[in-house]
Amino acid sequence: MKPITSALARTLRALGVDRDIARADAVRAWREVATEAFGPDGATTRAIRAEGETLVVAVPGSHWSGEIRLREAELVRSLGARAPGADIVHIRTVPGADPRH
Numbered sequence: 001m002k003p004i005t006s007a008l009a010r011t012l013r014a015l016g017v018d019r020d021i022a023r024a025d026a027v028r029a030w031r032e033v034a035t036e037a038f039g040p041d042g043a044t045t046r047a048i049r050a051e052g053e054t055l056v057v058a059v060p061g062s063h064w065s066g067e068i069r070l071r072e073a074e075l076v077r078s079l080g081a082r083a084p085g086a087d088i089v090h091i092r093t094v095p096g097a098d099p100r101h
Helices: 003-013 016-045 062-070 071-080
Strands: 044-049 054-059 090-095
Touching: 003 090, 016 044, 016 071, 054 071, 062 071, 062 090, 071 090
Parallel strands: 054 090
Antiparallel strands: 044 054
């Protein structure tokens, strides 16, 4: 069984699927990363997709864009710890509604 597992892992890496899976993990990890960095209010932001090395995050107001920009390096490190292999190096914010409402 081990040779099949190794072959499958090599195939997924060759196709880039392993990175896509890691990037999906980064999208899922965002809520935890944001609440760790910003407290409960971090839940007002929502990762919506990964575009290459950039995580796109919907924010309910422009003040969040500034906060995320100021702490981008910290947030990227935290994402890297939770989604190794995602290779996220930037966070881009876009307008979006508070997902709690």
